[in-house]
Amino acid sequence: MPDRLTDRLRRRVRTPRQKLVAALATAAVVIGLGGYGIARLTTPEDRSCAAGVDRTETGSECVGVNGDGYDFGIPELTEIAGAIGAENATLQPGEYATVAVLLPLTSPDGGMRTKVLHELQGAYAYQYRANHESNSQTPKIRLVLANTGRGNAYWQATTLQLTSMTGAPDRLRVVSGVATSSTEMRQAVTALTGAGIAVVGTTITADDIANGPGAGNNRFPGLARVSPTNSDEAKALAHYGRVDAAKALLVQDTRSGDHYTDTLKSAFAASLKGAPYEPQLFTSPPDPTDEGTTANTFRQITHLICDTRAETVFFAGRHTQLRQFINALGSRGCTDRAFTILTGDEGSYLGADGKLDRDALRTKLTVRYASLAHPDAWKEAPGRRVPVTGGSVAAYSTFETDIARASKKPVALADGQAIVAYDAMATAVHAIRQATPRDAQYPELADVVTQWPQVKGSLRVNGASGWICLDNHGNPYNKAVPIVELAPDGSQRFVQIAWPEKNPPNTSCLPPKRG
């Protein structure tokens, strides 16, 4: 049989030319396959998703920094990432400084996704204004997306990447975003500020991602925040409620390490001095977005609450537990009694939470929380007086014009994320341009960091959520805190603006000397 095979081959391949062609073809196939095999075996796996973005070892998400319009595999982000990429593409090298938005872009959590989208839309809205409608001020602003991955697990790599982008051509000057108050984020902020990069936090409210007076409290040199700290929020809530401590009760999470919860706890505890009841405790699972078994705990707490005379409940916990608590209260025994739940800005997530028992809100249960921003806060409305200072209607209407460019569809503003992100971006751009010498194209890195203490008085940023006057620690001074109420349909109804210092700042907006 082999003989016949070779004979047939010999008959097919007879002439020198046929032999040459056959040899070349065979060689081509062998070299091609061999080369492909060798290349396949020797080249490392290509984990690149886009420029500057690599797939993680587990392969589920893409982590890194990109400003070319890559959407990190999240369909919701495609439009806004494309818009940012297009805006960046119009910039000439050398004429711009870069602002990074540091967010867990690939977080699978629905609430976080929405938040991320709105943050990006807000940031883009101000980038557009800065590049097109700010009297051709220099430098232009390039916006890049920095993904820390699910649960900020890859903050280290992303941070490292960001610190390497301070030179040409990127000239990263400010990192914005920093949307959650978690250990990873704190470490990320530490690393970034340690590298001399200015950071503007958007929705971080935790007190321990903040600088404070006194030695050893200036842990984040160059960090500025546009949201009030948890303590300020709590103070504003307290001022708003003028709460009778005797009729107030604190429900708090025992799990430590979550700075949002911890600051809220301590702020509430401070304002509830002399309360008759000891705080009711629950313990959330390590990942606070997990349902866990806390629903049972809340059912028991509900029983206890009915036994008290409390009318106001201060809730120091994350929104998943808050929702469970509201659901438990909705089926409480003492439905004849009215309760008001006061909590921090996590309440803003409830509106989009499908697991919330909306009927609970109709059983004499009012949920009010300190929002970071609200679209109705700085809008004229019948029967409501807009404060003269601490913010302006004009600034907000400018924002409304800008945010319309961020998406073809109307951007949902109720959660305030877009507004805050817009303000953070405005603050960042303000600092960059203030730091730019008259004869230079862009500021030095070190000059940006030192801008924050000067953002006050007439150099304040007139944000869409209110005036942003930073104290010497980069925290906003007496920032407007809109108190909102969760309506049964899930929307947030604006109630009133509260002030951490009880009253709106005066026109000068200069923080007083403390301590």
Add this chain to the structure above:
Amino acid sequence: MDRELYGREAVLHDSGLVARLSGLTRHGAARVAYEHGDDPPVTVFTGGRGMGKTALLKEVRNRYKGYTPLALLDCAHVEPPADHGPGWSEVTGALTELAVQLSPKVLAAKPVQFPRLSLGLVAVASLGWSQEDDERARNDLLRLGPLLATVDATKGAAGNWVAKVLSKLAANFAEAAAPMAGVLAEATVETVLEEVFGRFQRASENWYGSYRNAGGRGKAGLRQLAIDFEQGGRRRREAEDFLVGALTEDLLHAYTGLRRGTRIGRPVLLLDNAHEQLGRQLVEPILRARADGRRDRVVVLAASRVREHEGLRHATRTRLPETAHRAPCPRGTSVGSGILAVELTPLSPAQTRAAFDRQDPAGRTPAELSRAVHRLTGGRPLGVALLGRAAGEAPAELRSGLTPGGLLDLTVELREDTPPVPVAPTLLAELLPVRRPGPYAVLAATHDEESARVLAHARLQGESLDGDVALRVRDRLRSEDWQEGPRHFVADPLLRALLLHRLRFEDADEPRYAAWRAVHETLHRHYGPEPGPYRLHHDLALGRTEEAVTHLRVTFPEQDVLGWLGRLRFVAAAPYPRERNRPGPDPRRAVALGQAPAGELPSGLDADSTELHLSLRRLLHAVWLLTDPLALPDDDVADRLAHELRRLSGRHLTGSGSLWDAATHWPRDIRAWRELSLPPGREDGV
């Protein structure tokens, strides 16, 4: 299925001469190194009729056809087409035929194209066309169709171009009152170029620029070619030679240039009967071009019946078995040195035996038959093949008693679709294809020119009108390279046996055998009245032995014993007056063994003389039987021969030695299938 050709391995074997010339083994299975480099000789196989030249060429064709371009042409039979114009000659006809045969696609290679040859033949074909006779022009053009189809298969075969050419010609006729041959040729060539040739093939026209007086312009060359062809004589030879060059040039182009490496081996031209004028005209231009240094890569295998052909004078001569491993052919200064003349050798006894075994695998014919046939035919392949076939087809009851003579009486079925033909006439027609073999049969009984002329004068009066028959026959036999011998006018034993067979049985007038008797009586009379050996020879041919025995008895006591033995041998070489289909053993056997009745004795013999007479009678019959090529020798008879000779040696007073030697050696000669040696024991067997 390859035909079994015995004794031709030297040519056909996988490393044989053809393989080394063409570079391919049979069926193109493998490549073989070229023996002669880029200058292969024109190989001419020489051999007389029936030596297997045609069979050899056909076998080469069968083995290589379809694997390398190949054409087989019989130069003796190029049929002129009906009503051909002056533009046709044997050479152009042969070239068309060769090109059409060479063209077809072979394994792994495209068809060969013949654009140059086509142009030349088109130009030549246009000779002799006239305005009135466009039917001839049409026929001439259509005949070139197959050739033009090699240039472009669709356009050439479709024939549209014929109409185009004709209309163009009509226009041409209208313009010029008396168109010259050259002008016409040029116009025709132009039209064909436009209609049939592709863009790249048009350049082939330029090849004719090297023709005489062309000055590098192809059209001028073609015009001159046509003019020369029309002129005839030496000019036509020149034109025809150039056309042969066109054929080899087209063949060469299939192997060089862009097509280099697309073929293996070399193209093969097989020319049968190349000793004819046409063969010379085809081979000579090739040889001349090669002598001038051209390397055309064509393997030319020719067959020539004439061994001493004048074209082969400078050839390197060799014999077939010697070419098995190498066949050097050094190129000398002369043109003819490019020829390798290979003489085909007769079959050996072993090969004859193999051929017979193949026909009669069961071996029911006598064991000695093949050897006896070899003695009769001298190993001539045609004779061996036909007689072997006859033996194989012989009726079962005859098989055990077959002799070579018996085989000649049989019939043999050559093809399934024709009735069996008688062996002897068929074989004779093959070996001596003359219109009337009658005179040859008559003269076969004679011994030399003188006796032949006498016999012709006596018996062939009617034939002698245009010259002496005997000399005409002699020249014809010489021209076909039949050997000449001292004791017989027709020396070749097979041809002589066949002619005598015809003489005896042609008229079918048994038992009178008038022609046979008349011929032998005439010769008997011519050699008379003294009882010389020739006269006695014919006595035996007529069936009369007593006079010969008497003569031998009378001359036995003479001194010259060797002469006596020679006379005995010659007398006993007479043809035996056979009866057709006579069953049983040969009658001579009984006489030789002393088993036949004594018959009458000459009167007046004493007892001693009677004994000698009887002994000599037995001896004569024994020699007659044992040396008869148409009979099977017999061991008993051979033993008896030895016995008789030994006894005679005792009787002779002086020559007992020679007789004794004869008693020793002649049976050996018989058993070795040699002629009886004289003096006995001579090595060369004469």
